[in-house]
Amino acid sequence: MKRAMLQSGYAFALLCGLLAMGWGVEAHAEPNSLKATVIDRYGNQHQVERFSYQGRQELEVYIEDQRRIIPLSLIGRIRFDGEHGDEVLAVSMFMRSGKRESGTILSGGGAAPHQDAVGGGSSGRRFTGVTTLGPFFILVNDVREIILRHPEGEGVPKEQILKATIITLEGRRFEVVDLRFRGKQRLDFFRGRNKRFIPLGKVEKIDFDDSGAAEEYRPITATYWNGRTVMGTVNASTVRLSGETDKSFYERVNAALVGKTESGLFTMGMHHIKQIRFHSVEEGEDPTNK
Amino acid sequence: MRTKPLRISCMVSALLLAVALVGCATTGGSSGGYGPPPIAEGKGRLMLEAGGINEVNFYVLDNETGDEVYSETPRSAASSPIGYETGYGSLPQFVDLSPGSYLVVVNTDIEDSVEKEVEIRMGQETYATIPIGRFQLIFFEGTERRQVPFLIYDYNLRTVLGRGMTSTEVRYFIVPTGEYKVRIENLASSGRDEIRPVQVNMGQTQNIMIGETSSPAQPGDESGEGEQP
Numbered sequence: 001m002k003r004a005m006l007q008s009g010y011a012f013a014l015l016c017g018l019l020a021m022g023w024g025v026e027a028h029a030e031p032n033s034l035k036a037t038v039i040d041r042y043g044n045q046h047q048v049e050r051f052s053y054q055g056r057q058e059l060e061v062y063i064e065d066q067r068r069i070i071p072l073s074l075i076g077r078i079r080f081d082g083e084h085g086d087e088v089l090a091v092s093m094f095m096r097s098g099k100r101e102s103g104t105i106l107s108g109g110g111a112a113p114h115q116d117a118v119g120g121g122s123s124g125r126r127f128t129g130v131t132t133l134g135p136f137f138i139l140v141n142d143v144r145e146i147i148l149r150h151p152e153g154e155g156v157p158k159e160q161i162l163k164a165t166i167i168t169l170e171g172r173r174f175e176v177v178d179l180r181f182r183g184k185q186r187l188d189f190f191r192g193r194n195k196r197f198i199p200l201g202k203v204e205k206i207d208f209d210d211s212g213a214a215e216e217y218r219p220i221t222a223t224y225w226n227g228r229t230v231m232g233t234v235n236a237s238t239v240r241l242s243g244e245t246d247k248s249f250y251e252r253v254n255a256a257l258v259g260k261t262e263s264g265l266f267t268m269g270m271h272h273i274k275q276i277r278f279h280s281v282e283e284g285e286d287p288t289n290k
Numbered sequence: 291m292r293t294k295p296l297r298i299s300c301m302v303s304a305l306l307l308a309v310a311l312v313g314c315a316t317t318g319g320s321s322g323g324y325g326p327p328p329i330a331e332g333k334g335r336l337m338l339e340a341g342g343i344n345e346v347n348f349y350v351l352d353n354e355t356g357d358e359v360y361s362e363t364p365r366s367a368a369s370s371p372i373g374y375e376t377g378y379g380s381l382p383q384f385v386d387l388s389p390g391s392y393l394v395v396v397n398t399d400i401e402d403s404v405e406k407e408v409e410i411r412m413g414q415e416t417y418a419t420i421p422i423g424r425f426q427l428i429f430f431e432g433t434e435r436r437q438v439p440f441l442i443y444d445y446n447l448r449t450v451l452g453r454g455m456t457s458t459e460v461r462y463f464i465v466p467t468g469e470y471k472v473r474i475e476n477l478a479s480s481g482r483d484e485i486r487p488v489q490v491n492m493g494q495t496q497n498i499m500i501g502e503t504s505s506p507a508q509p510g511d512e513s514g515e516g517e518q519p
Contacts, residue, residue, distance in 0.1 A: 054467050055421035055492055056404075060444075067449045069402065088446075106445050108469065125469070182401065182449075194349070194363055195397045202356075241453065243441040243475035243483075248450045 034072060035149040038127065040142050041084060048129035048136050051148070055128065061091060063103035066258065068183045070101075073157055078146045080105070085141065096156045107140040160185065160201045163279040166257070168272050169210070176259035176266050179276075183258070189220060189232035198222045198230060206276045208234075218270060225280070236270035326384055333386040334410035336394065340420040341493030343464060344382050346396050353391040353407065360385045368399035368463050369453040371437060384415075396420050399463045400442050400452030400470075423490035424462040427454065427472060430501040431480050434458075440474040445487070447471055467492050474500060 036051040051072070053059050058071045059078075070093065077094040091105045108125045127146070128137045162179040179200065181187045186197040187206065198206070202224050209219035217233040224230070238253050255267035257276075329335045340346055349361040362383065366372065389412045396404045406418045429438050435458040442452040442465065451470065454463050470488045477483060484500050 052421075055419075056467065060468065062446070062448070065448070067444055067446075106469070188401065193367065194347075194361065195403070196349070196358075197395075197403075241441060241450070242439055243473040244450060245447070248443070248448065251448075252450055 033151045036127075036129065037147040037149065038138060038143060039145040039147075040138060041144050043144075046131060046136060046138070048127075048131055051127065051129040053127055054125060059093075059105070061093070061101075061103045061105050063101055066183050068103070071157075072148060073150065074159060075148055077148065080140070080143050080145065089140065095159065096150070097159050099159065105140060162200055162259075164259075165277045165279070166268060166273060167275045167277070168268070169274045171274075174261060174266060174268075176257075176261055179257060179259040181257055187220075187222070187234065189222075189230075189234045190217065191232045196230075196232065200278065202226075203278055205278065208270075208273050208275065210274075234270055238269070238271055326381055329413060329415070330386040332388070332412060334389055334412050335384055335386050335415045336392070336408055336410060337382050337384040337415055337417050338394070338396070338420055339382060339417045340396070340422050343422060343424060344380070346383065346398075346420070346422070346464060348383070348394060348396040350385065350387065351393040351395065353393055359387065359392070365464075368442075369439065369455050371455050394418050394420075396422065398422060398452075398465050399454060400465050402451065402466050404466050421467045421492050422464055423467050423492050423494055423496075424464045425472075425488050425490055425496040425498060426460070426462050427456050427474075427498045428500070429456040429474060429476075430499065436480075438474055438476050438479075440472050442488075443471045443473060445469040445471055447473075447485070462495070465490050472498065 033049075034051045034057065036048045038046040038048055038051075040046070053072065057073065058069050059075070061068055061070060074095055074097070075093050076096045079092045079094075080089050081092070082089040087107060088104050089107050091103055093101045093103075095101065106125060125140045126137045127140065127143065128135075130136060161177060162185060163175075163177045164179050166174045166176055166179075168174075179185075181200065185200050187200060187203075188195060188197050190196070204223050204225050206220055206222045209221075216235065216237040216239065218236040219233050220231070222230045222232075236256075240249050244252070253271075254269045256270045257266075257268045257273070259266045326335075326337075336350065338346065338348065345364050347363045347365050350359050351357065352359050362385070387410045389410050392408050392410060394406045394408055396406075398404065404420050404422055406420065408416050408418050410416055427440060429436050429440075436456065437458060438456050440454050440456065441450050442454060442463070443449065444451055445468075452465075454472075456474075465488075467490050470490065471485055472488055473483075473485045475483045480501060482501060486498050486500070488496055488498065490496065
């Protein structure tokens with residue numbers, strides 16, 4: 001009896017040590033629990049786990065000729081149209097919110113690895129993940145449809161449609177919906193030489209300093225809905241850079257902010273703005289419903 | 291009677307072994323100055339796994355409060371003329387944080403940053419994989435390398451994503467994995483206007499040479515030197 005107790009004592013002490021060791025050295029990677037059913041052009045289905053687009057959890061697409069980065073967490077289903085080998089494919093995205101977006105995606109076409117790529121360059125854009133058979137990848141060109149399966153119990157992320165009043169330095173006012181800064185719902189700014197961002201959905205207003213109107217960087221003060229204030233500078237350069245095309249120069253300078261007004265598309269450069277006042281908007285509200 | 295001291299010594303030995311195991315676990319082999327130091331008490335460790343790039347500008351936001359809890363900016367801007375690689379750290383970047391949920395934002399040399407949500411647990415290391423890669427652009431004028439500005443475009447050449455400055459030293463530009471194009475318009479000086487595709491994969495490097503002169507003579511080339519009479 002005593003012997004048994006003694007042995008159990010040793011075992012307990014060793015177990016404590018092993019558990020402590022396990023607790024001490026355990027390391028884990030961030031979870032990527034996104035699963036997907038990938039249907040290729042021949043109709044084959046692949047059940048993929050840890051699904052990603054070139055290692056990223058976002059998709060680079062062009063919607064209405066504007067580059068947009070869309071998180072995969074917002075998307076329910078993606079359908080690719082066009083011929084195999086096309087460098088640009090038409091893509092339809094059925095968002096989890098019920099909205100549908102159409103645009104184009106670059107597939108890479110039949111590009112070969114670049115001769116200067118060191119370390120085994122790969123060609124073409126691809127989706128990657130893991131199947132029961134091992135690592136999985138498929139070129140965008142070979143995909144017909146992707147049905148994303150998000151983690152169970154995860155709430156459907158709602159897309160915010162930002163509404164704002166934009167007041168220019170000349171005092172003109174514009175009522176804008178679906179406001180975006182360079183395709184994103186956030187404003188990049190600099191605090192010293194550190195780049196930071198302001199999520200536009202959390203901001204009540206952004207004031208642009210008058211004194212910097214003619215300078216490359218304009219000071220701003222953003223006031224959040226919770227009363228917090230952030231100060232910094234934004235790039236408002238109107239200087240044409242060497243190598244810039246007419247279109248890219250125009251877009252960079254005059255279409256930093258893009259949205260929709262009742263009369264159509266709205267664009268404005270950072271050097272024109274005096275103040276942006278955001279309206280509290282119901283999440284997921286359709287801007288076309290007036 | 292003799293067995294009692296024996297039992298006690300065995301128990302003590304087992305406990306010492308347990309303590310030793312805990313010691314090994316928490317130091318992680320970092321004693322002696324190699325590897326990262328032990329995790330600070332009551333904290334967890336966030337380690338950036340960026341495909342061998344051990345020097346990036348990043349900051350960490352607390353998901354609950356939105357406050358910035360940590361920031362590191364070891365690299366200068368891509369367009370800075372004084373920017374050059376001072377040498378990469380031998381260890382991945384890491385930071386010890388209180389347990390909780392955080393957003394890691396890695397700034398690259400273009401507009402797009404890379405973000406990862408991480409959960410930090412006490413005493414544990416959490417690896418955040420950052421899908422970024424790097425490329426080097428080397429511009430020659432004659433036989434010498436020059437500093438010239440260039441633009442980083444998206445692959446469709448529609449949007450300027452960033453600016454850079456080539457260097458006479460080793461200098462890499464860090465961007466999220468993907469395909470881009472770089473353009474150097476240097477008509478005034480060298481008369482060159484070059485657009486080159488850039489393919490950036492995680493853990494890989496692409497070197498782009500523009501205006502490269504012929505490579506130096508290799509052994510076996512008919513250079514005239516070292517010929518036998």
